[in-house]
Amino acid sequence: MPDARRRIPRTDVLLRDLRLLDAADRIGPERVKSAVRQAQQQAREGIVKPEGVVDAAIALLPRTVSGLQPVINATGVLLHTNLGRAPLSAAARRAVQEAAGPTDVELDLETGTRARRGRTALAALCARVQAAAAVHVVNNGAAALVLAATALAVGKEIVVSRGEMVEIGDGFRLPDLLVSTGARLREVGTTNRTTAEDYARAIGPETAFILKVHPSNFRITGFTRAAAVAELAPLGVPVVADIGSGLPAPHPLLPEEPDARTQLEAGAALVTASGDKLLGGPQCGLVLGREDLVRTMARHPLARALRVDKMTLAALEATLTGPPTPTEQALGADPGELYRRAERLAGMVRADGIDAQAVRSRATVGGGGAPGVTLPSAALSLPEPYAAALRRGRVPVVGRLDGGRCLLDLAAVPADDDQRLTEAVRSVRAEER
Template sequence: MNPQATDAPRLDPRRAVPRTDAVLRDPRLREAAARLGEAPVKSAVRQAQERARQGAVPPGAVADTALALLPRTAGGLRAVLNATGVLLHTNLGRAPLSAAARQAVAEAAGPTDVELDLRTGVRARRGRTALAALRDRVPSAAAAHVVNNGAAALVLAATALAAGRDIVVSRGEMVEIGDGFRLPDLLVATGARLREVGTTNRTTPDDYAAALDDRTAFVLKVHPSNFRVTGFTRAADVTELAPLGVPVVVDIGSGLLAPHPLLPDEPDAETALRAGAALVTASGDKLLGGPQCGLLLGTRDIVRTLARHPLARALRVDKLTLAALEATLTGPATPTDEALTADPARLRQRAERLAHALAADGVDAHAVDSEATVGGGGAPGVTLPSAALSLPERYAAALRVGADPVVGRLTAGRCLLDLRTVPEPDDERLAAAVRSAPESAAGSASVSAAGSASASASASAGR
């Protein structure tokens, strides 16, 4: 018998886990509580204590573990690196805001002169400087108005101009977009009646002309957005419809304000208005690269009618959106424009450099050619040459749930991280996320990759 043996019971290791009040005295956690609130900090501490009781972390690391579990902000949304190759990924919030727009939002977060003329001290028009910037970007627009999204822009137009009257629209433009959203349902809900003309693949100016009568409010042209009709087709353009004697409303969808050399088939606001459109509607968070909002550009009388309609109040945007929109319109190139115009050769160089660095750390990484898309319903069928990091498929799930989430896409059994949608300054951030993923990647193969494939291989075209 060992003379040093004792019958004294061993100390339960769970008793070494520090008490909650002791952990909360850590100055780092006190700072986090001031920033995030006490509830999330206490929740993180309880989770860390439970991990210590299970032996997953040492009792002395409870505070560090709790800090690692805390979110970066008090909000529930998490910043994500978009490596899908879809520039305007609907599930990831579409257009990322520029640095100028983010700064403008921060400046506008407190009290602002959103509806006050500081010189006179009297009430001023809401969003006046943002609307002026929008008109400057689209010279053919006599007036402009902004609502909270692209669908709202059409709702306001239909309600204010066509309630109880007819909207003439081609059968080929009665579209359904993302998440089962159908344009005809939206328009009918406003109290307007739809007068369908032509066929799915061919609608001529004569088809429109034959449908016009004293009940017609306007002719509507809708960009097909997320699909193309090819072959034996015919579509009347604005120049053919403008002389018919009723207003022509054009929904260009993706928010391109002027022609873009890389997207010759994408409709834009300036061209439509010059061709004779009375009103153009569009989204602000697509090719414009701004915040979610709906743009209305057109004649002074029509835009005034829309802005003064009672529904306009319910659809108006807040000061943060106005600030971000103005900075987008007046500031430097947006991340969307930079991604759209990125040099494929430079993208390949970045991919090779990252692959080489990661391979040196033992990661199965390769640089491969890739194809990116615009997304968000913009430029359907257009692909953009790109380059990507190719990783084993199991990385897809591990990167999504990492401390710094990365969303890629699955192609031929590999996880591709497309660099056209990753700003170059974020390359090291991307590499760090990949390096930290292998510890969980080995166990993530059982995690379904279907979510990654559906969320990242394509973008919803919803407006």
């Protein structure tokens, strides 16, 4: 019998396969060559047949150009921090692609002279929050607050309630961030009760501004009191309101969530927020408010280090001017339609012998938005082992465990992804066989 190893195709022959040529264009020729060599070695060791080397090489290729893998968010958390918070709209994704090459980000094409960076995105933000006299954009919400403290309060005092000295995640604490800028914190009130009089007694010649922080990732209930921006605005110093989740205007489903328009109309001198939460845009930090304060921040040397790139500006503008974002659509989803989708999906996979049920569930906003608020939703209920298997699938699906079952909540899953979700579940069943 001839040695089967002699039938292993040469590397140059394999690399002419159309599927591998396409992969080389997508992820680079060196990665493809490496996968081909590994597949050839598997053939030499008898792990794969010589005629299966191309398929083996393709299976060894990384799924994406970068290490980041697209996933289906079936957790029931609309803005899941570990999954990148708000998914971009189709309009924002197209804007990112268009901005990837050379653009007029700082050039006036009419005159050929330098222009204001991101002018159209800033104009769109002003139009969206008309209560703001001026706006600025930095690379995340924490950066917006750090820039405010650095530009306005170095060597001075920031008056803040003890009940609003929050930890924003991953061990980063608001007091540490602010003190790192060179500002001093003047704590007032208690954990559960702080009045306008507490702030008034603390204000003095060294006061730069009052900081009002929305405790976005926890709730204190019972014997509580917090001074509103409208109570603090007349005290004679600027009020900076950090609303966190970036809601531009009141939302009927989130009546207790602070929004930029209301805070500015109540007298806040500045509002800082994140762009990748309830606004539904890319990661960025929004600064909105008084023109003199925004200008001071925008011209501070630190602003250069915190500025956003052209693709973020493009995505932000498309988010502000384009159709409803996936986040807006998820917030406004009809619970009845979600349940009907879950029933359809359950019926489809049950036909393959999978123990699947449609169940009603509760979703949350997440990302530090609307703590304690739940939204009616529906989910596909599967056996518990499916949770781990789906995460490791070719198209990773991230669900949640509840009562010994794997729930794939549809609140944050676009209907367009139902087919991919079904195929992912079926692939787990196929592997079980």
